[in-house]
Amino acid sequence: IHEPPHSFDPRSLLSSLSVDVQLLLSQIADLSTFSDTPAPAITRILYSEKDVLARRYVKNLLGLAGLSVREDAVGNMFGRWDGYEPELAPVATGSHIDAIPYSGIYDGVVGVLGAIEAINTLKRSGYKPKRSLEVIVFTSEEPTRFGIGCVGSHLYDIPYNLTFECSRLMARNEAVMKALKTTFDKQNISFLEAARSAGYAKGVDDLSSVFLKEGCYSAFVELHIEQGPILDAEGISIGVVTAIAAPATLIVDFEGNGGHAGGVLMPHRNDAGLAAAELALDVEKYVLESGSIDTVGTVGILQLHPGAINSIPSKAHLTIGMVITWLEVAEDTRDIDEKRRNEVIEKIHESAVAIARKRGVNLSFKILNQDPPAHSDKSVIEAVEVASKELNLTHKRMISRAYHDSLFMAGVSPMGMIFIPCYKGHSHKPEEYASSQDIENGVKVLFLTLAKLSST
Amino acid sequence: IHEPPHSFDPRSLLSSLSVDVQLLLSQIADLSTFSDTPAPAITRILYSEKDVLARRYVKNLLGLAGLSVREDAVGNMFGRWDGYEPELAPVATGSHIDAIPYSGIYDGVVGVLGAIEAINTLKRSGYKPKRSLEVIVFTSEEPTRFGIGCVGSHLYDIPYNLTFECSRLMARNEAVMKALKTTFDKQNISFLEAARSAGYAKGVDDLSSVFLKEGCYSAFVELHIEQGPILDAEGISIGVVTAIAAPATLIVDFEGNGGHAGGVLMPHRNDAGLAAAELALDVEKYVLESGSIDTVGTVGILQLHPGAINSIPSKAHLTIGMVITWLEVAEDTRDIDEKRRNEVIEKIHESAVAIARKRGVNLSFKILNQDPPAHSDKSVIEAVEVASKELNLTHKRMISRAYHDSLFMAGVSPMGMIFIPCYKGHSHKPEEYASSQDIENGVKVLFLTLAKLSST
Ligand SMILES: [Mn+2]
Ligand SMILES: [Mn+2]
Ligand SMILES: [Mn+2]
Ligand SMILES: [Mn+2]
Numbered sequence: 001i002h003e004p005p006h007s008f009d010p011r012s013l014l015s016s017l018s019v020d021v022q023l024l025l026s027q028i029a030d031l032s033t034f035s036d037t038p039a040p041a042i043t044r045i046l047y048s049e050k051d052v053l054a055r056r057y058v059k060n061l062l063g064l065a066g067l068s069v070r071e072d073a074v075g076n077m078f079g080r081w082d083g084y085e086p087e088l089a090p091v092a093t094g095s096h097i098d099a100i101p102y103s104g105i106y107d108g109v110v111g112v113l114g115a116i117e118a119i120n121t122l123k124r125s126g127y128k129p130k131r132s133l134e135v136i137v138f139t140s141e142e143p144t145r146f147g148i149g150c151v152g153s154h155l156y157d158i159p160y161n162l163t164f165e166c167s168r169l170m171a172r173n174e175a176v177m178k179a180l181k182t183t184f185d186k187q188n189i190s191f192l193e194a195a196r197s198a199g200y201a202k203g204v205d206d207l208s209s210v211f212l213k214e215g216c217y218s219a220f221v222e223l224h225i226e227q228g229p230i231l232d233a234e235g236i237s238i239g240v241v242t243a244i245a246a247p248a249t250l251i252v253d254f255e256g257n258g259g260h261a262g263g264v265l266m267p268h269r270n271d272a273g274l275a276a277a278e279l280a281l282d283v284e285k286y287v288l289e290s291g292s293i294d295t296v297g298t299v300g301i302l303q304l305h306p307g308a309i310n311s312i313p314s315k316a317h318l319t320i321g322m323v324i325t326w327l328e329v330a331e332d333t334r335d336i337d338e339k340r341r342n343e344v345i346e347k348i349h350e351s352a353v354a355i356a357r358k359r360g361v362n363l364s365f366k367i368l369n370q371d372p373p374a375h376s377d378k379s380v381i382e383a384v385e386v387a388s389k390e391l392n393l394t395h396k397r398m399i400s401r402a403y404h405d406s407l408f409m410a411g412v413s414p415m416g417m418i419f420i421p422c423y424k425g426h427s428h429k430p431e432e433y434a435s436s437q438d439i440e441n442g443v444k445v446l447f448l449t450l451a452k453l454s455s456t
Numbered sequence: 457i458h459e460p461p462h463s464f465d466p467r468s469l470l471s472s473l474s475v476d477v478q479l480l481l482s483q484i485a486d487l488s489t490f491s492d493t494p495a496p497a498i499t500r501i502l503y504s505e506k507d508v509l510a511r512r513y514v515k516n517l518l519g520l521a522g523l524s525v526r527e528d529a530v531g532n533m534f535g536r537w538d539g540y541e542p543e544l545a546p547v548a549t550g551s552h553i554d555a556i557p558y559s560g561i562y563d564g565v566v567g568v569l570g571a572i573e574a575i576n577t578l579k580r581s582g583y584k585p586k587r588s589l590e591v592i593v594f595t596s597e598e599p600t601r602f603g604i605g606c607v608g609s610h611l612y613d614i615p616y617n618l619t620f621e622c623s624r625l626m627a628r629n630e631a632v633m634k635a636l637k638t639t640f641d642k643q644n645i646s647f648l649e650a651a652r653s654a655g656y657a658k659g660v661d662d663l664s665s666v667f668l669k670e671g672c673y674s675a676f677v678e679l680h681i682e683q684g685p686i687l688d689a690e691g692i693s694i695g696v697v698t699a700i701a702a703p704a705t706l707i708v709d710f711e712g713n714g715g716h717a718g719g720v721l722m723p724h725r726n727d728a729g730l731a732a733a734e735l736a737l738d739v740e741k742y743v744l745e746s747g748s749i750d751t752v753g754t755v756g757i758l759q760l761h762p763g764a765i766n767s768i769p770s771k772a773h774l775t776i777g778m779v780i781t782w783l784e785v786a787e788d789t790r791d792i793d794e795k796r797r798n799e800v801i802e803k804i805h806e807s808a809v810a811i812a813r814k815r816g817v818n819l820s821f822k823i824l825n826q827d828p829p830a831h832s833d834k835s836v837i838e839a840v841e842v843a844s845k846e847l848n849l850t851h852k853r854m855i856s857r858a859y860h861d862s863l864f865m866a867g868v869s870p871m872g873m874i875f876i877p878c879y880k881g882h883s884h885k886p887e888e889y890a891s892s893q894d895i896e897n898g899v900k901v902l903f904l905t906l907a908k909l910s911s912t
Pocket of ligand 4: 597860
């Protein structure tokens with residue numbers, strides 16, 4: 001039979017598979033030095049000085065890998081290796097390098113530096129891709145600075161209203177530009193100003209150049225630590241992600257009169273902080289009452305104003321992250337679980353209204369995002385499973401409870417994810433740890449998966 | 457009868473009483489410009505640039521009033537007008553100029569600039585004091601920066617332990633120096649470093665020079681806005697303070713494992729933020745259950761770590777300010793009410809222990825201070841009442857629910873306070889307001905009170 005000159009052959013690739021895991025570990029260690037907090041507590045905030053330095057470091061590695069590098073107006077980086085049929089839609093892989101305050105060194109980073117090492121390994125093996133391969137480094141996967149996560153992969157609209165319509169994946173349109181122009185960080189710096197200070201969006205007011213078009217990639221696959229305890233507990237090497245959970249973010253503000261903590265008697269108070277405390281506990285209560293072990297809800301931010309020992313809080317600001325996941329990936333349960341999450345959100349809203357009325361405080365309740373879940377594509381799932389089998393690695397299908405850029409890439413491309421174990425599921429804290437063996441396994445699976453997906 | 461040449465004569469003083477209230481208001485307005493937040497929201501933090509500028513402004517006024525100015529190692533300022541019997545213990549008056557974040561322009565300031573104007577008025581009237589008169593500007597009445605209030609008037613020891621012994625007014629001793637050396641602000645700057653950056657404590661490691669000795673003043677009187685609604689609501693011009701409430705401050709920290717808000721299921725969490733929310737609501741509950749309208753408790757600070765949308769809080773830091781006041785000033789009820797406050801603190805402690813056990817979080821529970829109440833001295837109360845009568849001003853005896861430097865001055869001197877109304881009791885927020893008429897009344901009462909106290 002006739003085959004193209006460089007077709008996919010896992011056996012020959014396997015024989016030449018030589019991941020330089022020591023180099024990769026040293027790069028992970030290098031990248032961890034770009035942090036606003038001392039190691040092992042990583043803090044790398046979008047467009048900060050340390051983020052810019054980290055981007056420069058990664059950009060250099062993309063160049064050293066022989067990739068042609070492009071940066072877009074928000075700082076997404078793309079490193080392309082042209083295939084021998086460059087007119088075909090490329091296969092992409094990648095993740096993020098930003099880090100929430102006091103987090104760990106592996107989240108996102110394994111999927112970026114691991115992707116570059118997978119490409120280097122493919123090149124060393126003599127493999128020639130039919131489809132072009134791209135490494136993507138996404139801007140602001142973490143929502144730390146502007147409250148919006150996965151900016152690079154999915155710029156979604158700022159809220160919304162009190163009706164609980166599901167937002168669905170939004171068209172990348174005028175609304176996005178408007179949202180980014182009206183989004184400010186705590187220092188009142190706009191997203192666009194911040195982007196410009198980091199060297200992006202120069203002379204650009206229209207970010208439509210950033211928007212990826214549906215079909216722009218033939219597949220997207222992201223290597224990532226699990227950020228949960230399952231693979232570590234069960235001693236399994238590879239998680240084959242079949243679906244990504246559906247996050248929702250609520251922004252709640254209470255406002256009362258404040259006043260002197262000694263001077264104002266209890267009956268005359270309308271303490272915004274206590275309203276917030278009540279709502280935080282109600283979030284936990286309604287999540288637990290939802291009847292689904294996979295429903296989680298978290299008040300990650302709770303800020304009091306003015307925040308003084310002897311002042312009654314006049315303002316309280318909460319963000320509530322709601323995630324619903326599902327045990328079955330069948331299409332019919334997806335809708336059931338999304339409905340369950342939205343019912344919990346509705347209860348939280350009713351509770352916030354009741355607390356505000358009871359305590360005489362004003363309420364602002366916004367749904368920042370309420371995204372639907374995403375399913376991995378069968379082609380990517382199977383490529384990851386085949387790769388794991390070829391490598392004799394234990395593997396299992398699982399869902400991702402944390403969201404990732406892949407959730408939004410599902411809107412433009414067939415998508416899948418490769419999980420590796422992380423110690424006790426620790427993530428978003430300094431204890432986050434992935435072993436060199438697990439990282440090497442992940443890069444090997446990515447190597448074979450990219451080869452398979454780019455050869456057809 | 458034989459009388460000294462310049463003895464106290466209210467009638468002649470009254471005829472020459474000419475408070476320059478317009479000048480005083482313009483000085484209050486001037487001082488309000490030294491703030492880290494735009495007017496009318498005042499923020500003037502201990503030893504900050506704006507605090508140093510405000511100190512310089514006030515020091516200049518003390519000099520212009522012909523007072524001999526001394527600053528001690530923590531920045532307390534003393535402006536002395538020598539009496540004709542300078543060997544007698546002086547009469548002192550004063551307050552503070554620091555301001556908690558987003559507060560108002562009158563708290564403390566009226567008692568400092570009003571005292572200088574009272575001195576100027578006394579000088580203009582031709583009055584010659586027998587005892588020397590001193591204006592004191594106290595350092596850090598507000599606990600904002602280092603968690604310790606009334607630093608200048610009472611440097612008290614940092615805690616302590618879980619036994620609920622009442623600390624009582626502590627001896628000003630080695631323990632104080634140790635406490636100040638081990639106290640750091642949020643930027644990890646020590647109290648002494650901060651003092652040095654503001655130009656104080658130069659080459660000084662031993663702050664014993666700051667400590668006032670018992671009997672160093674024959675009387676201390678502080679003019680202050682009420683910071684409560686009573687005088688304003690009842691249309692009364694002058695509050696004669698008979699006692700100052702007994703504050704206590706608790707510092708509570710919970711610590712759990714944190715983790716990724718999407719990845720960790722609810723049963724595996726030990727959310728420090730929810731522990732804090734529960735305790736905040738318990739504080740309110742136990743205060744309300746105490747059976748005393750005058751018992752108040754406030755969670756003014758609640759900080760979550762890392763404070764990110766998608767992170768489970770691993771640490772929560774609360775400060776709880778507890779104040780118990782009492783309606784009767786009889787000696788026998790004082791102890792009853794202090795006991796009641798300490799019972800509430802004991803309940804809060806038990807609750808914190810129970811919450812920590814239930815939620816699997818670690819607990820640190822400290823009593824930063826647990827001061828006893830202070831009573832005004834009969835001599836000062838009567839001088840203020842006589843002055844109010846001479847001026848035909850409506851007045852009433854009342855207690856101060858907010859604490860003041862006067863609370864601690866009671867440890868070294870007979871003490872009293874003059875309250876003036878403030879609009880609706882607003883304080884510690886930008887809405888704080890005292891009318892020019894009420895400020896003028898307060899300065900007139902202070903004028904006569906100082907004359908009376910310094911003439912005997
Ligand atoms: Mn993350
Ligand atoms: Mn990530
Ligand atoms: Mn105050
Ligand atoms: Mn004050």
